[in-house]
Amino acid sequence: MANMPVSEMRLPPHLAHLLAARRLDTAKDVLSLPEVELMAVLDAGLPTARAAVAHVSEAACPPCQTALALLEERVRLGGGGRLATTLCGLDEALGGGIPMGKLTEVVGPSGIGKTQFCLKVALLGALPEYYGGLDGRVLYIDTESKFSSRRMIEIGQKSFPQVFRQEGLAQKMAGRILVTRPTSLADFTKSLEQMKVTLLQHDVKLLIVDSMAALTSLENERATGFRQHPLRWALSFLKSIAEFSRIPVVVTNQVRSQSNVDGYHFSFEVDRKDGDNCTGGFDSHLVAALGIQWAHAVTVRLVFESHSGHRFIKVAKSPMSPAVAFPFVVETSGITLLSDEGIDVTGPEITSIRCQGKNVLAQ
């Protein structure tokens, strides 16, 4: 809510003009100033400064809702405002699918299937509601140039043969997916700034960023602080986009060698020598590419990992579900679960990411 534009708050006109004239554009701009400073910036007295804070706080704070109202909204939206992935066990664990209005992170090692997952989800965003889709446009931010229309249509044809038999449907679905390919972090930041307009103009019902972590390597920044700062901004912006638009936002995150991220040491890692049951401990020097803020900020975290000869989707964080893992394969029809029965995950395995014998700590 911090990034909520003042222009969208329906403030009394005199106050709206005053704030706009002083370039106080967001809730954060107004609320982060001490009263005295706000008086100075507005060139106004204490009552005006207090009125500004009161109006902006009221507009920016989400209103309280009763548990009953939330339950009723969930029933009204059917499935509780979720996009079903068609992976039944996973959807059940997530309370119906990927939540709308929230940030969902998909993290895992290279080649595990994150993009395959995103392609299927993108297709579902475009599919008519009748077939379980959102019947809308999808904005796909493809930072690694990995988006493939051909592969997406292949997934559609194999997963929903009865739907894709319809003449011209594949083209129609592909036409609903807007792909942008930012070539730098600055490009990405710019596209985020324009995003609210794009979402409204194009009736976008789903936003995917594949991959968020790749953006840092695009810039090749060395200093950790510099690398983290713009992504922190992107994180809060994406969260606010999800909340305002009530759409699901899916971002992928990669893993990397800890030696590349000097200074990335968080309390999560303290217990790493405990509890590894398949490989030789948590001694791997691999970590998830984005920092601890991401781990805390996302609502749902799906870890894609491989061990014991299988790939797994692990629900590592969800307000709806205990940690469970599902074995999966990638087929021509995309990601398929081998079993809809989740395997309970306990202890340090919840925060680790395993990769064929190596443990990667999830941050």
Ligand SMILES: Nc1ncnc2c1ncn2[C@@H]1O[C@H](COP(=O)(O)OP(=O)(O)OP(=O)(O)O)[C@@H](O)[C@H]1O
């Ligand atoms: N047509 C297909 N049929 C079956 N499997 C496929 C097909 N296309 C890709 N795959 C499998 O998907 C996997 C690659 O997945 P994906 O590209 O989603 O990885 P990723 O996790 O996004 O990796 P990165 O982090 O490097 O981007 C590989 O195991 C590959 O064999």
